[in-house]
Amino acid sequence: MKKSRIELREIAIKKERATPLPSGALVVETGEHTGRSPNAKFIVKDDSVKDSIDWAYVRGMDPKVWEEIKGDFFASENFKKGLFESSVYAGHKDFGGISVKIHCELAWHSIASLNMFQEIDDCDKYDFSLYYVPSFTAEPFVLISFEDGLIIISGTQYAGEMKKSVFTILNHILPEENIFPMHCSINLDSNLESPTVFFGLSGTGKTTLSADSNRRLIGDDEHGWSSSGLFNFENGCYAKVINLSQEDEPEIWSACQKEDAVLENVVLKGDGTLDFFDNSKTENTRASYPISYIENSVSSKSTKLQPKNVILLTCDAFSVLPAVARLTPEEAWKFFIIGYTSKIAGTEKGINEPTATFSPCFGLPFMTRKPKEYADMLKKNLENSDINCWMLNTGWNRGPYGVGERISLEDTRDILNKIYDGTLAKLKTFEHSYTGLNIPLDVTVDLTLLKPELGWNNIKEYESVCGNLLDNMRSVLSNLSI
Secondary structure, eight states, rough: BBOOOHHHHHHHHHSSSSOOOOOOOOOEETTTTOOGGGGGGEEEOOTTTTTTTOOOTEEOOOOHHHHHHHHHEEEHHHTTTTTEEEEEEEEEEEEEEEEEEESSSSSSHHHHHHHEEEEEOOSSOOSEEEEEEEGOOSSOEEEEETTTTEEEEESSSHHHHHHHHHHHHHHGGGGGGGEEEEEEEEEETTOOOSSSEEEOOSSSSHHHHHHHTTTTTEEEEEEEETTTTTSSSOOOEEETTTTTTTTTTTTHHHHHHHHTEESSOOOOOOOOOTTTTSSOOSSOOOOOOOOGGGGTTTSEEEESSOOOOOEEEEETTTSSSSSSSEHHHHHHHHHHHHHHEEOTSSSSSSSSSSSEEEEEEEEEEEEOOHHOOOHHHHHHHHHHHHOOEEEEEEEEESSSTTTTEEEEOHHHHHHHHHHHHTTTHHHOOOOOOOOEEEEEEOOSSHHHHHHHHGGGGGGHHHHHHHHHHHHHHHHHHHHHHH
């Protein structure tokens, strides 16, 4: 059954315990699961994809098992009781994408789907159908069948599962159309020129840094890069909002206050106002809203230009990496395929403190092909252009997590502004003696940002931690370069 946003909102308030704010935003709770359940996603090993998916990193499901689950689902009362429908397009009609019919058990999930994807008119045939029915199973699962054009999600109310399952599909099919799918954000300068691409996992600053009052935002999470330009897969943003402040992130803060923004697991104060600093429910509080709510967003959600800068973000919790480094295409290939960062508390279930992780292509849970295929696409694009590529570390300085402190947003933005205006590209670089990275010789910043070892109390401890991290990187690289 198809309902208007107004009708969906009323149902969410009356039947799903959504709390309305005077602004028109809705506050909801997702229950036990407040982040993705990465081990719950399976792709059916059907003939159409069995030879193109990298099953070393993707969990496969036997077609016979799939047929049993699918039959049980469509015969269940959960399916028969009626679901809220929306017709959307994921991708960009000027570049590439898929049409999706979404069926949601919860009204607020349906609102979230309309926030995140471009609504389209109903049509006779869709590329995929997505069923999001949390009550069908007790434990989370996300099942994708390319052959049937079908996604079934259950056992969790975390809305991020919905968008990430759709992007998993796009990340698989678009390379066949010579489009490089990217887990990234993209912005332009105020003249709609000089695109900057930010690769990074949740918690690295991808959304925060790209939402800049002096820049124009194309999107904050999933994009495509082709010879014709850059484009957003989404119609909205799904921002992490823990510790969100109006002073530091005014664009995102303002978007969260607008009508039909859906705030997941954000705590309300006694006076009914939002407390973005309360993590009692989760560190992974989220907000979905149309990208048009970001006042300086680009209405077309695309550009015909090629990037001027590509930035590979990492959040190094071990205070080993410099705050910034300039990368050659070969170095970018290595850094991208390794995908080093530190998972931040709450982004996935069971992560309670920063943990070193290697997620190839900065999005392994959503990438289905061999990481080398995606990394080769990046390297080719960098080699065939005059793009500047950078590593930008938003993690810890003056010691590891628990000892040092996180690099301030002010310092990171200062470095970023020098990337935007070309200052860093003009500077000479020096080779960092411990990591081998080429560091811009910027005398205006704190030296510990360029030489992190100087911020440690014990240089031997730094050398040990640095050596362990680099050994881990080499090990990951040797396994992924085939």
